[in-house]
Every structure is written in C-alpha cells, then in structure tokens.
Amino acid sequence: MAIRELTYEQLRKKLNKKSLPFTSTDELKPLDTVIGQERALKALQLGLEIDASGYNVFVTGMSGTGRTTIIEKLLQDYSQKNKVPDDWCYVYNFADPDAPEALSLPPGKGRDFQQDMAQLIETLQMELKRAFTGEHYENQKNSIINKLNQEKRHLLQKLDEKAHKLGLKIQPTPMGFQTLVLLNNEPVTPEIFNGLSAKEKEKINRNIQEMENDIAETLRSLARLDIKAQKTLSQLDKDVANFVVEQYIKEIKDEYKSFPEVLDYLGKVSKDIVANTGAFLKHLDKEQEEEETDLLKSPFFKRYRVNVAVDNSRLKGAPVIFETNPTYNNLFGRIEKYPVQGGYATDFTMIKAGSLLKANGGYLMADALEALRNPFVYDTLKRSLRNKELRIEDVTDLYGTISIVSLKPEPIPLKLKVVLIGWNRIYQLLSGSDDDFSKIFKVKADFDYETDSTDKAILQYARFVKRVIDQEKLPAFERDAIAEIIQYGHRLAGGQRKISLEFGRIIRVIQQAAFWAQKENKKSVAAEDVKKAILEFENRHSLVKDKIQETIDRDIRKLIVHGEIVGEINALSVYDLGDFTFGKPGRVTAKTYIGSENLVHIERKAGLTGKIHDKGVYVLTGFFNSKFGDYMPISFSASLAFEQNYGKIEGDSASSTELYVLLSSLARAPIKQGIAVTGSVNQNGEIQAIGGVNEKIEGFFEVCKSKGLSGEQGVLIPASNVEDLALKDEVREAVKSGQFHVWAVDTVEDGLQILTGLPAGKRDKRGKFARNTIYFMVEKHMRELSERSEAYRKSVSEKHKKKTAPKKEAKATGRKEKPASPRRKKPPVKKGKE
Structure with missing residues (x-):
C-alpha cells in the first residue's frame, strides 16, 4: 500500500445523521435493553435456567460496564417468575x-x-x-x-x-x-x-x-x-x-x-x-x-x-440479594453472645441468618475479590454449595479459639444460584488452582468493554443518555451534545469501529456536562458543555502529564522537533494512571560500530525492559538477517537507548522506531526530528497495529505546539490503526490547516522514505540495491564494518604468529653471533584502590 497522509475527515468517525434522528433527547424513549452484551447475557441465562448442581455463574469483565446493574435487573426478572421460598x-x-x-x-x-x-x-x-x-x-x-x-x-x-x-x-x-x-x-x-x-x-x-x-x-x-x-x-x-x-x-x-x-x-x-x-x-x-x-x-x-x-x-418472588461486604458473618450468619459472669453465653434465639440463607431459593450476588479477602469465606462457600446445606457456625470455632457456649444449629438445605463478579485473572487463578471451582461455577459470563459502532448501537447510546437523564432528572441533551458523547465513547474504545461499554465513564460525562450547562442557566445541554466536561476531567487528572511537559519546556528533558539528526528519533509512549492516560514522546538513540555482539539494548542490560519489549528487540535481529543475511554476513554491534528514561519499558510498539533509528545510524542518513513514530514491526518489515494511538499523537502534538509548529511535523502510525483514530478537535484542526500531519504506513520502507526523504531501496535482479537508497547505504556501511573487522582480525592474527613463531638457527659465517640483550624486567605493579 502506498504512503497515505491522512485527511481531517479520517481522524475521527463521521457520524451519520440518520443514526441520530432527533434534535433533543426529549424526543427519545429511555433505553430498556442492554447494549452489546449478548454473549454475557446468554451465559447468564444458561446458568440461571439449568436446574442442576454447580450451575452457578462467575461474571468477568471490566468494572464500569454496567455488569452489576444488568445482572441485578436480570435476576429481578427471573425472580418474578419463581415462587417465594x-x-x-x-x-x-x-x-x-x-x-x-x-x-x-x-x-x-x-x-x-x-x-x-x-x-x-x-x-x-x-x-x-x-x-x-x-x-x-x-x-x-x-x-x-x-x-x-x-x-x-x-x-x-x-x-x-x-x-x-x-x-x-x-x-x-x-x-x-x-x-x-x-x-x-x-x-x-x-x-x-x-x-x-x-x-x-x-x-x-x-x-x-x-x-x-x-x-x-x-x-x-x-x-x-x-x-x-x-x-x-x-x-x-x-x-x-x-x-x-x-x-x-x-x-x-x-x-x-x-x-x-x-x-x-x-x-x-x-x-x-x-x-x-x-x-x-x-x-x-x-x-x-x-x-x-x-x-x-x-x-x-x-x-x-x-x-x-x-x-x-x-417478597413477591424469589429473593435477590447483593452482598456488598461478603464477610464470613454477613454471608453465612452468626451466633451472637451475651455477657455473663466470667465470660459469654448464647442460645438459639441469638442465631442470625446471613445473605446466603436469606437468598436461599433465589439468587445471591457478591464481589469475588472481596469474598477472597475475608478469611474462611471461599472455603465455606464451596462447602455449602457442594453439600447443598448451610451450617451456621461460630467463626471463633473456625479460628480454633475456645467458645464459652458452642451451638451446633441444624443445617438448612440450600437451593440457590450464586453469581460472583470479579476480574478475569481471578477466574483464571481459581480455575487453575482449585479443582472444585469449575464444579461449583460451571458458567462464565464475560462482559465486553466495547461493541461495534453501528447505527443501531449509536441510537441505543442516545437512548441510554435519555435513561440517565430521566433517572437523575437532568436537562435534555441536544443532538450535537449526544454526538460528542458518542465520539467520547469511540475514543474510550480506542477507535472508530467500536464504541465503549464503560458506562460508568459515560455517566460521569453526562452528569458533569449537565452541571456545566445548569451553571450557565441553560435549558438544555449543548456539545460545548460535553467538551467542557471532558476537558475539565482531564485537567483535574493531568498533574503528572503537566509536570512531564514542564520538564520538556524547560529542556530538562531533551526533545528536538526541528531539523535532521543521524541515529536519533522521537518515539511515542503512553502513560496509564488508571483513570487517565496520556502520551508523551521520548528520544531513542542508536550507535553502530565494529563488533560481533550484534544488538546491545541499554535498557535491557539495565533490567528496565519487559518480556514483550525484549521480543520486539529480537525481531530487529530477524529483520536484518532477513533483509541482508542472504548476501553478506551480519557483523556489527549496535547500542540502543531510550534517553532520560529511568522507568520500566514494556510493549513492542517502539520496535519500528528502534529499527528506523538503527537503519539511520548504519546508513548515516539523518532522520527528520519533527516526525515521531509508533508501531510494531515483524521480521518482514511490516508495520503492525499498536494501542494508545490517539494519546500518542496528541502527546507529540502538544510538544510540537509548545516548541513551535513548523508545518512539517507529524506522526507515523501503522495503517491498521487508521480506523482507531478519534483525535481531539485541536489536533484535527492543525491537520486541516497543514500545521501538523499524520501518515499511515504499512512497511518500514514507507516509513523510511517519510523520515529521511530517501527511498528505502529494492534489490534488482542482480541482488543489488540502487545507489542513494537507505538499504544501499546500510549494506555498504555494514560491508565496511565487516571489512575493517576482518582486516583488524588478520592484523592481530599476523602479529600473534610472528610473536609465537620459533627462531631460525644462525648460518655458519665464522662470526660469533651476538648474544641477545637481556630484556629489562618491568617493575611489579602494585595493586590497590585508586
């Protein structure tokens, strides 16, 4: 695919007006269904409808996707179909x-x-x-x-x-x-x-x-x-x-x-x-x-x-209990005590039921992590579900302490559905380490965090906003305001093809946009109010981002966004603070020289890289062997460094950046410093998709804006990330005016041409690269390094041979051979601390 410079329209999804057939949310009905969770709903229905042992449900997925609300509503619907226990x-x-x-x-x-x-x-x-x-x-x-x-x-x-x-x-x-x-x-x-x-x-x-x-x-x-x-x-x-x-x-x-x-x-x-x-x-x-x-x-x-x-x-149907604090006593009940002379006593009137018994005949929900944090809860839950009965016991008995009066209440038969909500890694941990887990929780319901951005989904999004408005008695939202919320949903999902199901974040924007509109005495919420809500949220959470930008502005953190330099390039990274992510550039430098160690990664030597990043570095070796190894031995050493980086580096999104800077160093070809790069690369030189593309582009744009936009600056991204773009208005406007650029590339060769202004090169029938191409200069320099290395090796070898060769006997000339002058001994060197 040819190099593509992206247009203003390609930097964010263009909404079809037909998907928003209204002027205000007053014209909409509140959403009464679930968006994009068909897989999870089917799993839940399976677990709830099969009347057999062990068909309890473990729900996974990101928090904020409406899991709890959806499950509670579903359980309430099932509750009405069942008799009161x-x-x-x-x-x-x-x-x-x-x-x-x-x-x-x-x-x-x-x-x-x-x-x-x-x-x-x-x-x-x-x-x-x-x-x-x-x-x-x-x-x-x-x-x-x-x-x-x-x-x-x-x-x-x-x-x-x-x-x-x-x-x-x-x-x-x-x-x-x-x-x-x-x-x-x-x-x-x-x-x-x-x-x-x-x-x-x-x-x-x-x-x-x-x-x-x-x-x-x-x-x-x-x-x-x-x-x-x-x-x-x-x-x-x-x-x-x-x-x-x-x-x-x-x-x-x-x-x-x-x-x-x-x-x-x-x-x-x-x-x-x-x-x-x-x-x-x-x-x-x-x-x-x-x-x-x-x-x-x-x-x-x-x-x-x-x-x-x-x-x-x-009750009007089967009980539905959501235990928000699943301690042992809250779940399984307790036996209270009253003080007597010399200690405590109890009797049957002080037996208190827990959530498990209250939910008997119905449905119990609980947070898996909270349950695991509390002693004895998981094992007691397993035992109760496996034996289909609940024994209310004094928790002090489980600790092995002596109880003044110990009751052993008759166990009560259990028949209920338990729904645990937790992270996927908790599910994997339990299923991998506990043989009983899969027998007790036979159904996994995995909630998605995104769905396809179709016209149907977009309209459902608008109706979801209407539901929140009605529930919280907020002012109506104009169509343009809804469009901004949908664009925010695209951004959270990381692109144009998907829309986020993290409704916790969407609700936050809805509430805050309504707040800003009401503060200005508006009767309805406009697009500018939604933008302000998003901007204000970012401002509240951008302290770390601003501190980093300050170090860049003061040149404490060295970044160059003008001119051309050999062996230096601007890479892009994403900082994830949990509830806020942002991108910032960092400099990657490469030095190549004679040697046989091949590629030396300074961060890896210092233990600052993760396994995925290390894999990306190994891919670079594969690329060089694939591109040049059939025609010459690869014999050079190189060092790569992320300058002024002292934290952990993970991911392979900088592997193409590292390849570009290595090729620049070998070819002695300068790289345009106004262009930053992101993208993974494989051994064939194909650029692959990465995450955080929007944050990375915006992070470099902010640095360029701070240091001065020249009209030649921009970012190289993988072509496969184009549909993931959901850039802010400021960046899109800069692209529209020609002050900033976004290029989409498929191969390393495409990127090299943009970064250096020179073609990468392609071997002809004779296996030669054309002159004045990057690969020609790379190969030429590698040959020179190899020849110098070989010449040096031969020179050292010859000297070694002369030094170790036996001396020839002197010819009989009638003259006495002069004795060799004795070699002066070097004085012993004293070893010690400098």
Whole structure:
C-alpha cells in the first residue's frame, strides 16, 4: 500500500445523521435493553435456567460496564417468575439444647408461628395460674391431702392402740417416735424400772421390741402414703396442666396440621410445659414479682420462643440479594453472645441468618475479590454449595479459639444460584488452582468493554443518555451534545469501529456536562458543555502529564522537533494512571560500530525492559538477517537507548522506531526530528497495529505546539490503526490547516522514505540495491564494518604468529653471533584502590 497522509475527515468517525434522528433527547424513549452484551447475557441465562448442581455463574469483565446493574435487573426478572421460598425458623431442642432445630414454613408463616407461640405461652401463663389457684383444683388437691391425712391418722391410731395394750406409749419426736413404758398410766422412771423383777423387765423389753418393729413398719407405711399422695398430686398437676395446655395448643396444631415438623415440635412443647409445670409456675411468680413485662425474654420462658431466621413475608418472588461486604458473618450468619459472669453465653434465639440463607431459593450476588479477602469465606462457600446445606457456625470455632457456649444449629438445605463478579485473572487463578471451582461455577459470563459502532448501537447510546437523564432528572441533551458523547465513547474504545461499554465513564460525562450547562442557566445541554466536561476531567487528572511537559519546556528533558539528526528519533509512549492516560514522546538513540555482539539494548542490560519489549528487540535481529543475511554476513554491534528514561519499558510498539533509528545510524542518513513514530514491526518489515494511538499523537502534538509548529511535523502510525483514530478537535484542526500531519504506513520502507526523504531501496535482479537508497547505504556501511573487522582480525592474527613463531638457527659465517640483550624486567605493579 502506498504512503497515505491522512485527511481531517479520517481522524475521527463521521457520524451519520440518520443514526441520530432527533434534535433533543426529549424526543427519545429511555433505553430498556442492554447494549452489546449478548454473549454475557446468554451465559447468564444458561446458568440461571439449568436446574442442576454447580450451575452457578462467575461474571468477568471490566468494572464500569454496567455488569452489576444488568445482572441485578436480570435476576429481578427471573425472580418474578419463581415462587417465594419458605421461611426458616430456629426453635429450642428439648433433647439437646446445644443443637437448635430448624423448621421451614411457607412465606409469612414463620412470623405468624412466632406470634402464635408467644400468644400461646402468654395465654398458658394466665390459664395455668388460674387453673392451679382455682377452687376445683384446690378441692381435688385437698381431697388427696385429706385422704392422706386420714390414712396416716388411721395408721397412727392402730399403732397407739397396740402400744396401749402393751403398756407402752408412743410419743412423736423430730427423729420419729419415742417408746415410753407406762405403769398405772404413768411413765416409768429409770429408778422404778431398775426396781422391777427380772421377769417383768424381760416382758417389758419384749413389748418394746415388738413395738419398735411396728413403729418401723408404720413409718414405712407413712412414707409409702406420702409417695403415693405425691404421685397423685403430681398426676393431678399433670392432668390439670395437660388439660389446659392441650385445650389451647390444639388451636395451633389445627393451624399447622399440614406441617409434620411443626406438629412434632408442638408436641415437645406440650410435654415440656406439662413436665415442668411447677417450674413454669415458680418462674412465672418470680418474673411477676420482678415486674418483668415480657416473660418470653426471661431465661426459663425463652425456650418457648421462635427465632425467625429468614422472613420472606414481604417478597413477591424469589429473593435477590447483593452482598456488598461478603464477610464470613454477613454471608453465612452468626451466633451472637451475651455477657455473663466470667465470660459469654448464647442460645438459639441469638442465631442470625446471613445473605446466603436469606437468598436461599433465589439468587445471591457478591464481589469475588472481596469474598477472597475475608478469611474462611471461599472455603465455606464451596462447602455449602457442594453439600447443598448451610451450617451456621461460630467463626471463633473456625479460628480454633475456645467458645464459652458452642451451638451446633441444624443445617438448612440450600437451593440457590450464586453469581460472583470479579476480574478475569481471578477466574483464571481459581480455575487453575482449585479443582472444585469449575464444579461449583460451571458458567462464565464475560462482559465486553466495547461493541461495534453501528447505527443501531449509536441510537441505543442516545437512548441510554435519555435513561440517565430521566433517572437523575437532568436537562435534555441536544443532538450535537449526544454526538460528542458518542465520539467520547469511540475514543474510550480506542477507535472508530467500536464504541465503549464503560458506562460508568459515560455517566460521569453526562452528569458533569449537565452541571456545566445548569451553571450557565441553560435549558438544555449543548456539545460545548460535553467538551467542557471532558476537558475539565482531564485537567483535574493531568498533574503528572503537566509536570512531564514542564520538564520538556524547560529542556530538562531533551526533545528536538526541528531539523535532521543521524541515529536519533522521537518515539511515542503512553502513560496509564488508571483513570487517565496520556502520551508523551521520548528520544531513542542508536550507535553502530565494529563488533560481533550484534544488538546491545541499554535498557535491557539495565533490567528496565519487559518480556514483550525484549521480543520486539529480537525481531530487529530477524529483520536484518532477513533483509541482508542472504548476501553478506551480519557483523556489527549496535547500542540502543531510550534517553532520560529511568522507568520500566514494556510493549513492542517502539520496535519500528528502534529499527528506523538503527537503519539511520548504519546508513548515516539523518532522520527528520519533527516526525515521531509508533508501531510494531515483524521480521518482514511490516508495520503492525499498536494501542494508545490517539494519546500518542496528541502527546507529540502538544510538544510540537509548545516548541513551535513548523508545518512539517507529524506522526507515523501503522495503517491498521487508521480506523482507531478519534483525535481531539485541536489536533484535527492543525491537520486541516497543514500545521501538523499524520501518515499511515504499512512497511518500514514507507516509513523510511517519510523520515529521511530517501527511498528505502529494492534489490534488482542482480541482488543489488540502487545507489542513494537507505538499504544501499546500510549494506555498504555494514560491508565496511565487516571489512575493517576482518582486516583488524588478520592484523592481530599476523602479529600473534610472528610473536609465537620459533627462531631460525644462525648460518655458519665464522662470526660469533651476538648474544641477545637481556630484556629489562618491568617493575611489579602494585595493586590497590585508586
């Protein structure tokens, strides 16, 4: 392809008026679809619609492309198609208090059940107290006690009668009964007893022994009566309590008869209240004495509470949760504690659900990087999704620290879709290092950062602006303002063929353009307001750029943009500050000389180059071998340097620049310093596309403008980058007026002719280059270097041979040969520090 100098029209995409068929955004409908993300949407739909294990989605792509907004809207749409999932409650485990039980109920029923249980306990507190203080209960209780007392009196009466027959008297004591001997109905004193005959004493002792046996039996009978009465009273209490409890709990059982787990729990509640009626009433009296307003908050009655961990009563479809801070507790829940003397304690009412449980039956979104930053999150998420259940655990257990009270709540079954959002390198890291990752996240949805700039996409862009205007209540945008925003979208995408999908940046321009328009009391936003918003943004972020330009203006950083010099050229680089990129030129110099080391790259020797840049340097060797190696040995050395550069150099966009300056040095052909160069080159000398072409051109233009535009300055770019141009108005106007130029080249030969004014040259049938061509002069100089190198090598070799050759014997001439004068020894050289 011939050398092309680009025209004003080629430096930015020309918008077709048909693609903007309106005069103001007031005439447009807001965008209700997604621009340019068909691939990602299909992947998301696949992951969300396949009802199989592991079909969770990992979303990649640049931030600011609207990923989160698009995913949230899509999930909300799917949410409306799905039913509302069940509520989940934790209740007291009467068999094992440290292992709370989980109950599922239809949405809204969890809160109802909680209230029903609270009402039940409140009712039972009143009714049980009424039942146990009522006349009927007192009569039954008194009847049992009276019967007990009657039977006791009967036993004691029989015992007393027998004692009387035996001449004894039974007297109750705190320890039981005391047997007294009577004589004439009066107790016998020890003196009287000692005065009795042996026969009388023996009889009395037999009677006492018989009486002691009867007393023991009577005491046992009394104890049996007490036990029987206690059992009867206990049974009475149970019967009364059971009657009251069943009377009121039956209503709840009828309400929840379709839920076997709830009925089973209610049965356990009934048994516990009946079995602990005494404690129930005792704690009731105690709490009332202390004026406790909510009895369910007291330690004893807390066991009858219902902890609604997940309440879906307000949902209209499946839950959609976006966890912005995916810590362990926020995702998987926590078990809170309360202080007690000597430490902390907990119970089932302090179990709190996390986002994973709240999203159960629906969809959970989270940032992958934030999740990975938090300890235990990724492994617990994997385990939960793999096992399809969630175990709420105390995070201190995972750290291995000792917990005062440790609960092991019953795990809850999981069925949900998890969408992680992150960088592509995070996806690659996880998929390459974790075998489980691809089994759990089987779908990757990759969001694009650009799309084809078609008439349809351009109109959608305008409707997107309309949507932002309506959402944020901004003034209308004129058509020319929309055109400037679209051109900005082209620039962000790096060219005319594509338009950016980084809507975060577009929204920023929309907001700031509206701000500048409103500040001037305009009713609508014009193109000049959009330009001002973009310019002001650049000014706010251009401190580094301005500092570099200042060093150029003060000649601290040496740059020449006028005249011609051999072996020097202006290269173009891009500085990326994250949210702002700009281009600036830098000088590349080359020196060629006799040698065999071939190409020496000073930056590479200093460790300032990256692998891609090093590859570009190796390509230069391939070019020389390809272009000249078939006709002569390549024998020269050269050094390349990026002058006044002390940072890392990466990329191969300067490889053509390095080739031009090497050829200039070898040909002794001066390069026009007003022309800067960018472009990659291959071994065949073909110029290849590079990135940042707009920033590079504008960066060199600013330097030329600062040092004075001559009308001969410009930039060489790869022809394949022409459709990537989206230059600023100032540069385009300078090109239009002939003050600045942009050339598009396909080959090194095209570039050489522009840079030196001489043709590169082409071999004729004899394999010779024409005189006064760059390649002729390069080849000639390389031959000269090779010949000098060979001559020097031969000279050194001859001297070495003469020095090491054996001396010939002297001919017999009758004369004595003079002895060789002894060589003077050189004094020893002292070594040391200079």
